[in-house]
Amino acid sequence: MPSGGGGGGGECTIVWIRRDLRIEDNPALAAAVRAGPVIAVFIWAPEEEGHYYPGRVSRWWLKHSLAQLQSSLGSLGASFITKRSTDSVLSLIQVVKSTGATQLFFNHLYDPISLVRDHRAKELLTEQGIVVRTFNADLLYEPWEVNDDQGRPFSTFSDFWNKCLSMPYDPAAPMLPPKRIISGDVSRCPSDTLVFEEESEKGSNALLARAWSPGWSNANKALTTFVNGPLIEYSVNRRKADSATTSFLSPHLHFGEVSVRKVFHLARIKQVLWANEGNTAGEESVNLFLKSIGLREYSRYISFNHPYSHEKPLLGQIKFFPWIIDENYFKAWRQGRTGYPLVDAGMRELWATGWLHDRIRVVVSSFFVKVLQLPWRWGMKYFWDTLLDADLESDALGWQYISGTIPDGREFDRIDNPQVEGYKFDPNGEYVRRWLPELARLPTEWIHHPWNAPESVLQAAGVELGMNYPLPIVELDAAKARLQEALSEMWQQEAAWRASIENGTAEGLGDSLETPIAFPQDTQMEVDQEPTRNNPATNPRRYEDQMVPSMTASLQRVEEEPSMDRNSDGSSRPEVPTDTAMNPQPGRQTMNLLQTFRNNNIPQFNINLGLQNAHESTAESSSSGRRERDGGVVPVWSPSTSSYSEQYVGEDNGIGSSSSYLQTHPQSHQLISWRRLSQAG
DNA sequence: CTGGTGTTATC
DNA sequence: ATAACACCA
Numbered sequence: 001m002p003s004g005g006g007g008g009g010g011e012c013t014i015v016w017i018r019r020d021l022r023i024e025d026n027p028a029l030a031a032a033v034r035a036g037p038v039i040a041v042f043i044w045a046p047e048e049e050g051h052y053y054p055g056r057v058s059r060w061w062l063k064h065s066l067a068q069l070q071s072s073l074g075s076l077g078a079s080f081i082t083k084r085s086t087d088s089v090l091s092l093i094q095v096v097k098s099t100g101a102t103q104l105f106f107n108h109l110y111d112p113i114s115l116v117r118d119h120r121a122k123e124l125l126t127e128q129g130i131v132v133r134t135f136n137a138d139l140l141y142e143p144w145e146v147n148d149d150q151g152r153p154f155s156t157f158s159d160f161w162n163k164c165l166s167m168p169y170d171p172a173a174p175m176l177p178p179k180r181i182i183s184g185d186v187s188r189c190p191s192d193t194l195v196f197e198e199e200s201e202k203g204s205n206a207l208l209a210r211a212w213s214p215g216w217s218n219a220n221k222a223l224t225t226f227v228n229g230p231l232i233e234y235s236v237n238r239r240k241a242d243s244a245t246t247s248f249l250s251p252h253l254h255f256g257e258v259s260v261r262k263v264f265h266l267a268r269i270k271q272v273l274w275a276n277e278g279n280t281a282g283e284e285s286v287n288l289f290l291k292s293i294g295l296r297e298y299s300r301y302i303s304f305n306h307p308y309s310h311e312k313p314l315l316g317q318i319k320f321f322p323w324i325i326d327e328n329y330f331k332a333w334r335q336g337r338t339g340y341p342l343v344d345a346g347m348r349e350l351w352a353t354g355w356l357h358d359r360i361r362v363v364v365s366s367f368f369v370k371v372l373q374l375p376w377r378w379g380m381k382y383f384w385d386t387l388l389d390a391d392l393e394s395d396a397l398g399w400q401y402i403s404g405t406i407p408d409g410r411e412f413d414r415i416d417n418p419q420v421e422g423y424k425f426d427p428n429g430e431y432v433r434r435w436l437p438e439l440a441r442l443p444t445e446w447i448h449h450p451w452n453a454p455e456s457v458l459q460a461a462g463v464e465l466g467m468n469y470p471l472p473i474v475e476l477d478a479a480k481a482r483l484q485e486a487l488s489e490m491w492q493q494e495a496a497w498r499a500s501i502e503n504g505t506a507e508g509l510g511d512s513l514e515t516p517i518a519f520p521q522d523t524q525m526e527v528d529q530e531p532t533r534n535n536p537a538t539n540p541r542r543y544e545d546q547m548v549p550s551m552t553a554s555l556q557r558v559e560e561e562p563s564m565d566r567n568s569d570g571s572s573r574p575e576v577p578t579d580t581a582m583n584p585q586p587g588r589q590t591m592n593l594l595q596t597f598r599n600n601n602i603p604q605f606n607i608n609l610g611l612q613n614a615h616e617s618t619a620e621s622s623s624s625g626r627r628e629r630d631g632g633v634v635p636v637w638s639p640s641t642s643s644y645s646e647q648y649v650g651e652d653n654g655i656g657s658s659s660s661y662l663q664t665h666p667q668s669h670q671l672i673s674w675r676r677l678s679q680a681g
Numbered sequence: 682c683t684g685g686t687g688t689t690a691t692c
Numbered sequence: 693a694t695a696a697c698a699c700c701a
Contacts, residue, residue, distance in 0.1 A: 157692055239689095295692060362692090401692040408692065414693055 012037035012184030014096060016106035016121075017080075018114075020137045020256035021065045022216035023072050025174035027135035028105040035103060037184040038078050041095050042066060044194045045085040049113055051519070052310075052392055055385035056197070057354035060205045061214045063196035065255050068215030078181035084192040089121045096130055098189040104130050107137035107256075110300040111392045112307040138256060139297055140164060140171035140264055143304040153305050156408040160301060161294040174262040211353065212251070212388065219252035227266045232274065234285035241342075241357055241425040247289065250389035253296065260293060267293075292358070299393035302406075310396040311377060313405030318412075320493035322486050324373040327520045332473050333368055334382060336435070339472035341448050342422040343367045345435035352435075354388035359425050363418060365402045370415045371479040373486060375517045376403045412487055415480055422448030438468045 013032040017040050020026055032038045046053050054062065070080045085091035096104065104125050109118065122132045136142050146163050147153055154160040197205055213221075226247040230237070237245035252258050267286050274282030302309050313319065332338050336347035346360040356364070361383075368379040380399045384390045397406075404412045426432055429447035433440040439447060441461040446453035450463060451471055458465065465471050474482075 291692095298692075397692065406692075410691075411693070416693090 012039055012099060012101045013103040013105055014038075014092070014099070014101045014184075015040045016092060016104060017042045017069070018106065018109060018256075019254065020107045021069045022219070022257050022259065023069070023076065023177040024216065024220070025137070025259035025262055026107065026177075027137050027175065028107045028133075030175050030178060031133065031135065032103070032105045033178040033181050035105075037182045039095075039099055039101065039184040039186055039189075040073055040078055040080045041083065041092070042080070042194075043083045043085050043088045043091050044192075044196075045088045045091070047086050048088060048117065051381065052113070052384055055387070055390060056201050056204065057208060057386065057388045058390050059196040060201075060208055061212070061251055061255065061388060063194075064209075064214040065216070065257055066194075068217065072216070073181070076178060076181045077183055079183040079186040080191075081186055081189055082191045082194050084194055088117055089124055092121055093124065093128065095189055096125065096128065099184055099186060101184060102129075102131060104132045105135065107135050108142070109138065110143065110304045112303065112310065115304070115307060136172075137259060139300055140260060140293075141167060141297070143301045146301065153301070157295065157298050158408070160298050161291065164294060164297065165290075171261050171264055174259055174265060208354065208388070211355075214251070214255070214257070216257040219249070219257035222248055222252060223258055223263060223266065227270055231267065231270060231289060232279070232282045232285055234289050235281055236285075238288065239359070239425060241346075241360055241431040246357060247292075250391070250394075254389050254391045254394075260296070264290065264293060295397065296391075296394055299391070299397040302397055302400075303393040309400060310380070310392050313403065314400060315405045315407065315409075317490060317494050318403065318405045320490040320497065322373075322489055323375040323517060325517060326372075326374065329372045329473065330374055330378055330520060332470070333364070333372060333374070333379075337470050337473075338367065338372075339451070339470040340367065340418040340422075341429075341432040341436055341439055341450065342418045342426060345426075345432045348435040350383075350386055354386055356387070361398065362402065363416065363421050363425070365399060366410070366416045367418060369399075369403050370483060371474055371476070373479075373483065376400075376405075377517070378519060381519055412490075413483060415476065415483060417476060419449045436469070439463060 013035050015029050015032045015038055017029075020028070023029060029038070029040070046059075066082075070082075073080045081095060083091045083095065092104065095101070104121075106118070106121075109115075118134070122134070125132050141164060143153070146160060146167070148159070148163070154163065226249065230245050230247070233245065234247075249258065249263065253260060253263070267290055271283055271286035274286070302314075306314055333343075333347060334351070336344035336351065338344055338347075342360070343364050346356055346364045349360070350356045350364075365376075365379055365383075368374055369376050376399045380395050383395050383399075384392070387395075400406045401409045404410050404414075422429075422432070426448070427444075429442070429444045432447050439450060439461070442450060442453065442463060443457065443461070446457060450458065450465060450469065453461075453463075463469055
């Protein structure tokens with residue numbers, strides 16, 4: 001061990017590593033190295049995530065990524081401490097005390113739980129006399145940097161992204177990794193052994209290593225491979241359901257194994273190159289790829305400005321939507337037994353591999369919300385549990401988009417036709433045949449709508465509808481009709497709610513309806529039967545394995561759900577002072593969030609950063625240029641920063657609308673405006 | 682030029 | 693679903 005020679009009883013800096021598992025372009029690490037002796041710390045406290053205890057494949061990734069980081073840090077000379085904890089902040093304090101460290105540096109995160117935890121970390125450690133500095137490592141621009149002409153946050157993606165692409169200063173250039181790190185003294189701060197996978201999960205996890213290589217250096221390889229290969233064809237290939245043409249960077253990016261800024265810069269370099277060659281297709285490919293990077297940025301932006309976006313719709317009308325609470329639907333969807341081949345193929349792939357092409361994610365989630373009318377949070381939770389790149393902010397954005405609950409989301413009344421989508425994304429049926437062996441012998445003509453196939457064709461293909469492959473769980477026409485009914489009920493309820501607000505009666509109606517539907521509690525989350533008879537029998541347990549760990553974890557805390565919501569509900573009106581006196585339940589995670597919002601006016605966000613030099617290239621100048629922006633502020637959501645939250649009803653004041661449904665429901669908008677006027681006057 | 686038809690994207 | 697866009701007669 002490189003021991004604490006340089007540190008000598010203190011003066012060292014703790015770098016708190018989280019989802020920034022890299023040594024390259026890691027601003028907190030770089031700054032710490034510059035400041036003197038360094039101790040890197042990783043704290044595993046999954047219980048802090050509440051419902052969002054990481055799923056099996058996600059934990060598998062983390063385990064391997066962490067191992068690689070640890071060995072890299074070790075070879076640079078740094079010590080790496082790992083701690084098992086149920087309270088990260090307390091553990092941090094212990095680490096600081098036992099190492100005599102005087103500084104704590106870490107990089108920003110933007111999910112709701114981190115916003116609260118990191119804020120608390122900063123407060124408590126500052127109280128202890130520790131210098132706390134935090135940095136932007138996860139985004140091209142901090143959420144508070146990207147505003148419209150009036151200094152307000154954008155509410156649509158395209159506006160947001162256009163602004164990002166035309167900022168007066170470029171995203172910071174990526175920094176090189178430190179050449180050598182002097183370690184602080186860790187002799188009095190032992191590490192805990194971290195356990196990321198249960199015995200029962202190991203078999204299933206072994207399969208993952210065939211397809212994926214976690215870790216920062218593998219992330220760099222994946223990036224290089226992509227930028228030098230598939231990127232140029234990205235635009236042409238993006239329509240294919242086969243995932244072979246995507247960047248495969250999302251899990252790497254989720255864990256911060258590679259910096260988005262590096263991704264951005266490398267892609268941009270290629271773009272300039274191709275533009276000079278007159279390769280417009282290549283140029284366009286980069287635009288499209290960067291757009292998906294932009295969506296990731298936007299998801300953080302949304303999460304920062306609306307910290308409940310992972311559980312509450314941003315447009316509030318939807319809270320009156322009569323969801324169909326049907327766990328059999330839910331189960332059929334998870335098992336890939338809906339009777340719609342493209343949907344089922346996607347769900348089987350997700351189940352088996354933890355991966356899904358973005359297109360297919362849209363197909364299956366849209367089916368979930370619009371055809372099955374299941375509550376979107378269930379679907380999001382399942383994605384969380386099963387996706388290798390599960391990411392709270394990105395997934396929340398995705399599901400809200402599909403559900404039509406953000407201003408630029410899909411229309412409420414739009415139902416995608418899986419058959420049509422099937423021929424679009426999988427014209428030859430290869431994808432369906434790969435994941436639905438029971439349909440493998442069906443001719444392409446019928447592969448996406450076997451229910452229409454002549455009996456003779458089905459027989460020849462060995463398909464028995466209702467036996468080895470289901471009939472459609474819901475007919476599309478029926479789904480359309482049912483959706484229309486549900487929507488008109490939603491509008492009626494909304495109108496009634498507004499009317500009752502005006503009368504000053506029935507104030508609570510909206511609240512009671514808004515209680516989110518708890519995640520299913522049944523133990524039947526595991527698969528109770530073989531999904532298909534013909535499925536490859538190579539590893540029949542695989543299906544069960546996939547299900548058990550994650551959903552079991554959610555079970556343990558399902559009972560907390562209602563109170564959690566009450567909290568979130570209270571915080572949704574942070575501007576209303578009378579509310580502050582109510583809901584005192586302290587000690588709850590979300591309560592902390594609530595308290596933070598209320599007690600904390602941290603409006604120091606709109607720092608003008610016009611001074612940024614776009615062309616810093618060395619670590620030194622780069623971070624000194626960045627110090628002002630990164631040095632002190634821990635991102636914490638505060639009502640004062642999002643004046644435009646008024647625009648959303650998510651926040652209970654019933655304002656806000658997407659242009660698309662404005663047109664179809666002008667009366668609703670009038671009511672809203674009227675109410676707004678009456679309030680103002 | 683113009684209207685008709687087909688294609689594509691929508692976070 | 694639908695609007696923007698391209699292409700064509």
